[in-house]
Amino acid sequence: MLTAMSAAPAERADAARNRQKILAAAARLVAAGAAERLSLDEVARAADVGVGTVYRRFGDRAGLVFALLDEQHQLFRTRVLEGPPPLGPGADAGDRLRAFLHALVDLSVGQRELLLLAESSSPPARFVSDSYAFQHAHATRLIAELCPDADAAFLADALLAPFAPSLIDHQCRARGFSPERIKTGFDQLLRGTLQPEAAVPPVEQASRRLPADDGSVADDGCANARR
Amino acid sequence: MLTAMSAAPAERADAARNRQKILAAAARLVAAGAAERLSLDEVARAADVGVGTVYRRFGDRAGLVFALLDEQHQLFRTRVLEGPPPLGPGADAGDRLRAFLHALVDLSVGQRELLLLAESSSPPARFVSDSYAFQHAHATRLIAELCPDADAAFLADALLAPFAPSLIDHQCRARGFSPERIKTGFDQLLRGTLQPEAAVPPVEQASRRLPADDGSVADDGCANARR
DNA sequence: CACCGATATGGAGAAGTTTCCGTTTGTCTC
DNA sequence: GAGACAAACGGAAACTTCTCCATATCGGTG
Numbered sequence: 001m002l003t004a005m006s007a008a009p010a011e012r013a014d015a016a017r018n019r020q021k022i023l024a025a026a027a028r029l030v031a032a033g034a035a036e037r038l039s040l041d042e043v044a045r046a047a048d049v050g051v052g053t054v055y056r057r058f059g060d061r062a063g064l065v066f067a068l069l070d071e072q073h074q075l076f077r078t079r080v081l082e083g084p085p086p087l088g089p090g091a092d093a094g095d096r097l098r099a100f101l102h103a104l105v106d107l108s109v110g111q112r113e114l115l116l117l118a119e120s121s122s123p124p125a126r127f128v129s130d131s132y133a134f135q136h137a138h139a140t141r142l143i144a145e146l147c148p149d150a151d152a153a154f155l156a157d158a159l160l161a162p163f164a165p166s167l168i169d170h171q172c173r174a175r176g177f178s179p180e181r182i183k184t185g186f187d188q189l190l191r192g193t194l195q196p197e198a199a200v201p202p203v204e205q206a207s208r209r210l211p212a213d214d215g216s217v218a219d220d221g222c223a224n225a226r227r
Numbered sequence: 228m229l230t231a232m233s234a235a236p237a238e239r240a241d242a243a244r245n246r247q248k249i250l251a252a253a254a255r256l257v258a259a260g261a262a263e264r265l266s267l268d269e270v271a272r273a274a275d276v277g278v279g280t281v282y283r284r285f286g287d288r289a290g291l292v293f294a295l296l297d298e299q300h301q302l303f304r305t306r307v308l309e310g311p312p313p314l315g316p317g318a319d320a321g322d323r324l325r326a327f328l329h330a331l332v333d334l335s336v337g338q339r340e341l342l343l344l345a346e347s348s349s350p351p352a353r354f355v356s357d358s359y360a361f362q363h364a365h366a367t368r369l370i371a372e373l374c375p376d377a378d379a380a381f382l383a384d385a386l387l388a389p390f391a392p393s394l395i396d397h398q399c400r401a402r403g404f405s406p407e408r409i410k411t412g413f414d415q416l417l418r419g420t421l422q423p424e425a426a427v428p429p430v431e432q433a434s435r436r437l438p439a440d441d442g443s444v445a446d447d448g449c450a451n452a453r454r
Numbered sequence: 455c456a457c458c459g460a461t462a463t464g465g466a467g468a469a470g471t472t473t474c475c476g477t478t479t480g481t482c483t484c
Numbered sequence: 485g486a487g488a489c490a491a492a493c494g495g496a497a498a499c500t501t502c503t504c505c506a507t508a509t510c511g512g513t514g
Contacts, residue, residue, distance in 0.1 A: 154398075154409065169351065266500060287501080
């Protein structure tokens with residue numbers, strides 16, 4: 001934040017000022033409901049700078065949106081690294097992993113709008129972002145601690161994959177899943193995967209039966225033609 | 228294929244002809260390496276039709292790319308529904324699910340180019356596609372059979388989520404995972420999740436230790452600033 | 455086979471994204 | 485403070501995606 005990283009050439013004063021103006025304008029537009037269909041042209045106009053400046057600062061649409069999401073990620077990162085257990089240090093790896101996924105569900109559902117925007121701007125950007133690198137490293141470490149024999153790096157990807165913004169959105173909208181149902185689902189995924197033999201303490205509302213599956217596609221046998 | 232669906236007003240001859248011309252031109256361009264950065268304008272020119280025609284036929288970029296993928300999807304569907312076990316009917320649910328995921332790994336890696344294109348055209352399109360509906364229905368059924376108490380619909384989404392084209396691509400490129408490693412990873416995911424108590428027959432090359440993790444990100448404790 | 459309504463066509467154009475580059479402005483030195 | 489230079493600026497231009505609609509075509513019908 002305040003400590004300029006060593007090799008970084010340091011940002012010029014006017015540049016920093018413009019970065020703030022642009023972020024503020026973008027945040028304003030998003031808050032104003034223009035979330036989807038947020039044009040960089042419009043952002044530039046609202047921030048009263050040229051389009052070129054926006055691109056110089058943020059590279060592309062995805063870059064701007066990620067910058068918008070950054071503050072939340074910093075907070076999350078801090079909660080994970082220094083906050084109270086079970087999300088923060090202190091709890092055992094299993095509890096931490098579970099808390100981590102639950103927190104991620106809340107974050108993903110809460111920031112849905114912006115996350116969808118980021119994803120639509122550039123789907124692969126997620127996987128090369130700082131934020132994903134952090135989540136993957138954290139999950140990998142916890143998984144490795146829980147089961148040293150597993151391919152922790154792969155399992156971390158697999159556990160984070162369901163947080164794809166468009167999947168979360170699809171589950172919330174089309175399938176009608178509640179955040180609680182998603183959390184319970186992750187618990188089921190975790191229970192078996194990461195506890196080779198040990199019996200896991202019953203999940204809080206584990207007795208919950210799956211409600212209306214949304215009564216859709218159950219074909220399989222039907223040979224309907226395309227389109 | 229040859230049976231015209233009931234309510235469909237039937238496609239006019241010239242329209243059908245143009246559909247083929249467009250698909251052929253698009254396939255040609257993709258094969259020619261212009262996969263990423265495939266412009267519909269260019270496709271229209273190559274197919275010698277107006278842009279408007281491309282849009283009339285396929286709706287948008289995503290529609291065209293999905294149409295290109297459709298043939299492979301039909302073949303896959305047939306293999307699953309009528310092919311030989313363990314992918315096709317006949318094997319027990321656990322074996323079928325495992326074979327299903329393995330086959331999907333091959334499919335996803337094989338069609339990487341086009342799948343990435345489809346995803347970048349419209350990330351949410353995957354989840355409303357026929358192909359995803361089929362995969363989800365099939366996985367849900369198998370999971371429900373294996374563990375009637377689980378939230379099969381959620382677990383199916385969770386198991387399919389790691390097939391996001393950009394994740395597969397990231398794993399292959401940046402992490403250096405081989406398709407075999409991914410398959411083994413899915414086996415680990417399955418083993419615990421879906422077999423509450425039963426011991427699962429050892430996976431073929433289960434003794435394999437995870438090779439070079441690509442030796443990257445292991446920060447976690449580092450508080451590096453953004454960008 | 456001439457007619458006609460339903461469809462399809464193609465290209466101009468609206469809207470957005472991204473690149474480029476001549477000009478302006480900080481910032482560091484002397 | 486004047487000069488030098490890298491960095492930043494802004495907006496025009498090159499491209500894409502997608503929409504619209506006046507015009508051309510198809511394929512039954514009488």
